[in-house]
Amino acid sequence: MRLDPQRAGEDRRRLASALRKLRKASGLSGERLARRRNMSQTKISRIENDRVLPSLVDVERILHALSVDRTTSEELLGLARVAITEFRNIRASVRRGLHHRQRELATLEANATSMRYFLPALVTGLLQTPEYMSRAMNMAVEPAQGDTTRAIALKLQRQAVLRDPDKRFCFLLTQQAVLWQLCPPPVMALQVDRLVALSRLPSVRIGILPLGRDVEVGPMNTFTVYDETLATVETFTGQIALRDPNDVAYYLVLFSYFEERALWGDEARAVLVAISGQFARPRE
Secondary structure, three states, X not given: OOOOHHHHHHXXXXXXXXXXXXXXXXXXXXXHHHHHOOOOHHHXXXXXXXXXXXXXXXXXXXXXXXXXXXXXXXHHHHHHHHHHEEEEEHHHHHHHOHHHHHHHHXXXXXXXXXEEEEEOOOOOHHHOOHHHHHHHHOOOOOOOOOOOHHHHHHHHHHHHHHHOOOOEEEEEEEHHHHHOOOOOHHXXXXXXXXXXXXXOOOXXXXXXXXXXXXXXXXXXXXXXXXXXXXXXXXXXXXXXEEXXXXXXXXXXXXXXXXXXXXXXXXXXXXXXXXXXXXXXXOXX
16 A cells, blocks of 8 residues: 555545535534534534544544444444555565655655654655665665666655745654664765755754663654654554544654754754764774
8 A cells, every 4th residue: 555645535535524424314413413422513514524634533432423333333434544544565665666655755745844754763765865865775685676766866856845945844863873874984974964964954954862862762663744644654564654633643742752852953963973974984
């Protein structure tokens, strides 16, 4: 499964339409339904008109209040789960061509205004140099199949969005992610220098969570939050897309926790400059 904003929108519209039709068939007004479930009438209206994505709990409460039969309830709860959560298999993306994935990401970035990236392991695509990109796409465990030139070209095109004055990007890397030697030292030095340069763009913030700092939450996964509507979580085998408002809110809180403990601005750049110097120093 791929992260398809259009498909996700269709699932949301189907869910909203079904809930609206069920309420009308029951003879309940939006106000009466809201009172039954201790929800606001405004929220009911926004759910039915696809202006807000309900959580699974919201859908369950509405279906219960409308006395919907078990078969229909299970069908709509399944639709809600699809609308809220998707899984994209990385191996499938590799097989169909990584350039398709770059177009999907470009669409997500074009549709969002504020993006937050938590990067505990590697530098993300929007910040990568071409050499780092090539190595990241051809990891030893499962290298990309076929020519990756097209995917790299599209990834480089995506980076133009960092200069969009109407967008805000916040990248939070652990120091270990910057130190992780994916490429030979001279290439790593150039990659770190790239981070320093990009950190000075008006729309970009780059923070470093330094080694040796007390952090009581483990950096379990790379994740990205688009505005306040979508969170994506990466694993070795795939990417999970979460649209449940409660899930997205959790990742926003988690990002804020790490953000408060990170270095920013000149302090972050000082760490990066020191790391670049380590990589550039001749090895004995």
